[in-house]
Amino acid sequence: MALANIENLLKKYEEGTTSLQEEAKLKKYFTSKNVAPHLEEYSLLFNYFSMAKDAVYQKEISLSHKKSKLKNYKWLSIAASVLVLFSVFLGQQEFKAYQERKKVEKIYKNVTKGFSLLSSNLKKGTKAIDQFYVQETKINKILK
Secondary structure (H helix, E strand, O other), rough: OOOOHHHHHHHHHOOOOHHHHHHHHHHHHHHHHOOOHHHHHHHHHHHHHHHOOOOOOOOOOOOOOOOOOHHHHHHHHHHHHHHHHHHHHHHHHHHHHHHHHHHHHHHHHHHHHHHHHHHHHHHHHHHHHHHHHHHHHHHHHOOO
């Protein structure tokens, strides 16, 4: 077989575009004794393939039935769902409590504002009464 043809087939083999017939030609060339010196590294590869195809695994393969982890995942997903629902419930309760606190704070501010207005009006009334007593005492002094 021509060396140029073998080199072209090797390029195709490395690219993964060879057919089974072309691979058989390469195998036949590299398992023979007439391999070009610069291509001897490929002969090791093809010789390994020819030896490996005859190898048989001798140990017995035992297939043991293991419990499926699917049940564990089922329980895990159920637990996660319950946890999410519980978190939503607690979050909703906390949100309601937060809204109630805001409402109470607003009422407290309004009551405080009302008491401060009442206090300022009572102070004005007290000043007016004090002025009235001052006027009354002046009138009483004049009339006596």
